[in-house]
Structure formats: structure tokens, C-alpha cells
Amino acid sequence: MSTSIAIIGAGIAGLSCASALSAAGHHVVVFDKARGPGGRLCTCRGDDWQADHGAQYFTARHALFQREVARWVESGVVAPWQLTPAVLGSERNPLPEAPVRYVGVPGMSALGKALASGLDVRTGYTIQQPVRQADGWRLSSAEHGALDAVYNQIVVAVPAPQAAALLAQAAPALSTMAAAQNMEPCWTVIAQLAEPAQFGFDAAFVNGGPLRWIARNNSKPGRSGQECWVLQASEQWSAQHIEHDAADVTEALFTAFRQLGGPTAVAVRTHRWRYANCVADQIGSVWDASLGMGLCGDWLQGGRVEGAWLSGRHLAHQMLERRLA
Template identity: 40%
Template sequence: MTIAIIGAGMAGAACASQLTQQGQQVRLFDKGRAAGGRMSSKRTELGYLDLGAQYFTARDEGFIAQCQHWLRDGSIAQWQGRLGRLEKGAVIASPDNTLRFIGVPSMQAPVVALLKSAALHTGCQVDRLAFDGKGWQLFSDGISLGVFDQLVLAIPQQQAEPLLREAGVIDTELSAVFTMPALLPCWAVNLELASGPWPYDGIFGNANSPFSWLARQSSKPGRCNGEQWLLHFGAAFSQQHLDADSRDIAGYAIEAVQQLAGQTLAAEMTLCHRWRYAQQNPLYPRYGMLHRPELALGLAGDWLNGGRVENAWLSGVQLAGELVR
């Protein structure tokens, strides 16, 4: 069986790794410069900055075993950031016993490790699909990327839908999966502060705050030194300001940080990034993954399985199991 996987984020990589171990021939295509998807640290002259996923946790037995493997091969490390949370307008300590992991030296490291021996084509955006009733042909910029027995889409819902629609395979079952948006946006702003006014490395916002998360980059091994702080705006704020100018978003971030500190802080934007498809819509149903043997098609991704890195991995692994069965 020849299998094409579009998307080399955690879900696509987990699926590819399982299938390869079972002796299947897999080729992956990703439009990014490297594997990782939303698990991505940006390389800057200051060092790596985490703009997407901040850390991940492990609850499922299989994923715990996978994390132990990554810990042994050095592609992840435990992050023991001191945690705080916003309560009644003030930041208070909020420690817990949860184990949290990060990729080292950058967030994409565990995805890269899964794809160590994979046939991965990066910088390759698949923009057209054709299904002839038996197999799939993939195209990028008018050029055929090959014909495959099976196709796996491991890309965000809103990016999968137009490809499948144009291929003419969206029936009632698939239509239901695409009716409600699964992923909501997130604006990410990295700020350089003159000083860090909190004795914390990660601060959770709450339902009343525009931001959902604020973190000190230097608390993570391999990242930037100094007072580089990453702020994530919540889904409501990000949706409302989806088309705003990044300078305005940076202004809101500085305002939020100053309000949190209760003082004027010298702050400057280092980076600003809009994630259009970032976090799970809490109203979206949980499918796990989707396998349509008669269409030689599988769909995997965090969006089908409740969001989060762990759920992306589980979705990819589950689909691989279905495909070989």
C-alpha cells in the first residue's frame, strides 16, 4: 500500500511513524519549511521563541510511553515552570503536580524525531487532489506529486475542507464534519520587557481577561535569555480582532501586561503571529479520527480529537491502526 500523508504536524508524524513501523510505504508533504506544524519555535537572533504550543501533558498510557521514549532520546524535557493564575485582577501562585513537557531545543523536536527516517517533502503545499475511485493523485502548483493507494489528511479542518470539496468527495458524512468550525484563532505576541515583575514562568488568564496565557521564554531550556515574554490572546479576543494590524495587537498585549503588573513597564514587541486555526472550539464534537475505506481516505488531527498535542498524537496513531486493519 502506498500512502500519502498531507501535514507533518504531530498527528501526521504519529500516523506516519506507526505506518512505517508496520512496513507501509509512506510519503509526507508539508507546506512548512520543517515538520512540526503548530508545535513550532521560531529561530531568531535572540534564540528560539515558542509562538505556538507552549507545553504538553500526557494522560493516555500509550502517549506516556511515547513521552518516556522522547525523554530518553533527548527530544523533550520536563518543564517545571513556576505557575501563577489571574484571580480578581491579581496574579497569585497556582502550583500543581502536573508533568509538563516541551520539545528541546525547540518545540518541533519530538515531531522531527518521529520522522527521523520518513520520506518527508517540506515546502510543498498540496493545492489539488483527484480521486479516481481507487486512488489519489496529489498536485502542487500544477505538478503531480504522485498517485497513492491511500490518502491521509492531517491538516486543520478549515484547510482540509476546500481540498476535499474540490475533489468532489464530500458526502453527507463528511459534510457533517465540516459544518461547524473546529478550530478558533489565537493571536500570539512576544514582548521584551525591561524587567519581569512576576515570580512566575507561566500565568494562566481567565474568562474575563483578554489573554489566556503569558510565559517567560527563558524558563525553557534552549530558548531566549532575558525578559522575553509570550502572550496568547484568548479565542474571543482573537476572533474579534482577527484582521487587526499586528501593531495594534502588540499595543493591546502591552496594555494587558501593564494592567497585570499594575505599573507602567517598558515593553517592546519582538514578534507577533496570528494563528488562524489554533485552538479547539469547545462546541465541536469529538470524532477521534475519520476513516472512509471506500474513499481510500483518512482524516487525523487535534481538531477531531479535542485539541492538544496529546490528542493530535492519539488521532494519528488511531488512524494508522485503522488503515492497516
């Protein structure tokens, strides 16, 4: 029998769960508060420039995810990023291990768009605390008020602190579990440079100072436009400066980039991620059949893009009572 399922969050976890449930014949609607799908897999654009300001790349270690990534590569929505990496500021200067690093093409956001196509994904819906009534789950959104449909089951596929807030009334035990998960922030600067940087590498892990990662966005496949670098602050620095003014943060991070030898910028944009990455459990997902509620996301399966996708698949299989294989 077809079940009506609402998924809150159109990041990789929510979309992975949605596609498996939809393929099994269920009626699935995915809601997201953002303007487009993909969540932290995102790309910002302007006149003659673009840059991935969330996830920089992803790797594939689990066989199930490797098979899925191979399909994405085959369809052209993802490609390996053949970069020259470096490690800066370390005394031993170890080169990072070199797994294949994949990126969305022509931007990271392309993957979310591709996964959403063919699904009923409604963007611009900030879902508020769900309410369970005798006939099922009822939702409301900040933009549209109470929604008409009633859902047999709901899936919450948002970062742990946001899940904790959403579930405070409807599922206090799950809310407490989500609240216990720590997620790390990340201040990010996108810099359009006046001239190409002459570093001799495309991306570097930085040890010491406010920066943790710098990358030449144009070195990724399918990118065009002006030379753009993504500068990410370390988790510790981001946490210490999380409430600081964006202008001060931009100044500190760009000064550190200049001290590494980077050229001047013609324009910069700064983004504060309150919930960027996590040191996550390997639970997979949570399914409470008595409530008709599931949780998935990177924070339940080791973090990162791969973990998010696997978590969404894991939850769908729990709901369908199938083994993940």
C-alpha cells in the first residue's frame, strides 16, 4: 500500500531517502527552507564568477556509495577533481592521502538539483514543529502557514541542532538525542582575485592561524569565470569567532591568505555556517515506527557527504524493512 511521506530537508540525506522511498512506490514530498535543493552542497554565483561555499569535494569509501557515485560520473553531474594539493604550516609537511575527490559539475549545487529532479521537492518552506494528530502528521511552514496535506510518516533530514528544535514537542526523546550531537561551525570567505594566485597548488590544508583550507575554485572541472578562492577558517577559530562581525572575520581570514602569498581581491563574500561538519556516530539513521518518524543526516552516519547519502538510504531501508546492501 502506498504511504504518504513528508521529508523535511532537501540535502543529500533527505534526497537520498526520498529517491529510495519514491522508487518503492510511496508518495513522497520533500520540503526545504532554502531557495534550491542540495543543502550544504551549494554554489554561489555572481557576474562572471562562481564558487562552492559549502562542501568542497567528497570521497566514496562504502561500496554502495561508490556504485552511486559511478552513476553520477556516468551522467556527467559529478567528476573527479584532479587537483594539486598541499599542506601548509606543518613542520613535517605531510602530503594528504590521495583518494579520488569528486565535485558536482558545473558546481556542487548541480548534484542536489540532479537528485531532486523527478521528485516532488518544494523549496521556500521553513517547516515548523510537526504535530501528530489521530489521522497523521500535520505540517506548517513559516511562509505558507498550515499545510493541507496529512502525512502517514515524516522524515527529519536536517542538521542535529535544527532537528532538536523541530522535535522538541512531537518527539522529546529524539529531540534530546539530536541535541547531544555537537556540530562544528565554519566561517567561509569567497574571494575574487585581482590576478591568478601563483601558489603552485590548487588547494591546501593550512595548519596554524585562522585558516584551515584554501582552494582555487576554478581548478575544479567545468568551472568558468574569474579566479575565485574559497578560504575556510578552522573549526576552533570559527567557534571562537562565531558571533563576530562578518567584516572583522573577512579581514582576519583574507589577511591570513595574503600572508600565505595570495594576491589582492576585487571582491569578497563571507558566509557563516553555524553547522558545517560533525564528528558523528555511525548509527545510520533512526526510525520510530510507533511515531511514524525517522531521522537521517550526516550526523548519524560518520559525517560528510558520503555519510549523509548513506544515512538517507539507511533510513529508507529501515522504513521499507529491507536490509541495506
